[in-house]
Amino acid sequence: MSEEVLEKYMKAGEIACRVRKLAHAIVKPGMRVLELVERLESEILSLGGKPAFPINVSINEIAAHFTPPPHDTSVIPENSIVKIDIGVHIDGYIADTATTIVFDPRYERLAEAANAALEHAVKMLRPGVRFSEIGRVIEATIRSYGYKPILNLCGHSIDVYTIHAGEAIPNHYDLKNVGKLRNNRAYAIEPFATDGVGLVDETSVVTIYALRYNPKKLKGLSLESQTFFNRVFRERRTLPFTPRWYITEVTNIDNILRQLSLAGLLTEYPVLVERTRGVVAQFEHTVVVYRNSIYVTTSSC
Numbered sequence: 001m002s003e004e005v006l007e008k009y010m011k012a013g014e015i016a017c018r019v020r021k022l023a024h025a026i027v028k029p030g031m032r033v034l035e036l037v038e039r040l041e042s043e044i045l046s047l048g049g050k051p052a053f054p055i056n057v058s059i060n061e062i063a064a065h066f067t068p069p070p071h072d073t074s075v076i077p078e079n080s081i082v083k084i085d086i087g088v089h090i091d092g093y094i095a096d097t098a099t100t101i102v103f104d105p106r107y108e109r110l111a112e113a114a115n116a117a118l119e120h121a122v123k124m125l126r127p128g129v130r131f132s133e134i135g136r137v138i139e140a141t142i143r144s145y146g147y148k149p150i151l152n153l154c155g156h157s158i159d160v161y162t163i164h165a166g167e168a169i170p171n172h173y174d175l176k177n178v179g180k181l182r183n184n185r186a187y188a189i190e191p192f193a194t195d196g197v198g199l200v201d202e203t204s205v206v207t208i209y210a211l212r213y214n215p216k217k218l219k220g221l222s223l224e225s226q227t228f229f230n231r232v233f234r235e236r237r238t239l240p241f242t243p244r245w246y247i248t249e250v251t252n253i254d255n256i257l258r259q260l261s262l263a264g265l266l267t268e269y270p271v272l273v274e275r276t277r278g279v280v281a282q283f284e285h286t287v288v289v290y291r292n293s294i295y296v297t298t299s300s301c
Ligand code: MN
Pocket: 085, 086, 096, 097, 098, 190, 284
């Protein structure tokens, strides 16, 4: 990793941090979720970044991966707990950060548990630290508040234009995970806490997609689908996107996505819900390990 790359990670992190602050300032019960994400996504652009993925707004028992579809009319409910997950990239160097906002005092300690877990995890980071140790600290912190970590959601290594680069950082003490924090790498740490059983399931709702690169399979598709694929790939490679971004450009995006999916050219990210409908809190930072130092790219702005 070069100094220049570190600077891009830091810039992406600063923008993500500013957008997270803006989210805290504007999100209120009654606000349309669509208005919220559009304001946050346009803030990313005006600060000089690009979205690394669509803004996720996951409410109550929804843990992750919801962004409003086009023309969505849903609003932030009263007495809710809202996770906002923000991704920014500069030339493919990604910052991934999330926060939880509570509109009911009964959820405050749950949010505090996830936040404390993230703080404790970040404090112990150094080159060589085992992912299982990070998971142990996250789990112990969340359990000390009387809640459970979500076992099947993890932090992850990050690479250029790649949000989930292959390594998982568990949110529980998982001795099977033999990974270690390494120099010149980027990672997202993201504890999820719940008052439910501590597992998420996929729902049938999908609002976030990513392309899978396989030029051979593109050949048999309609010209319209090929054009869409090439246009999105040029801009985003395999970073996630949402149909909401393209409805003014293509008339039948659902059709195109169906074709791409059938051809194996699409990854789908279903909305994830807590198995027992427990409510969920999440906090997340991105860290870069550069020349044996830890940079929490999304913590200061
Ligand atoms: Mn995230």
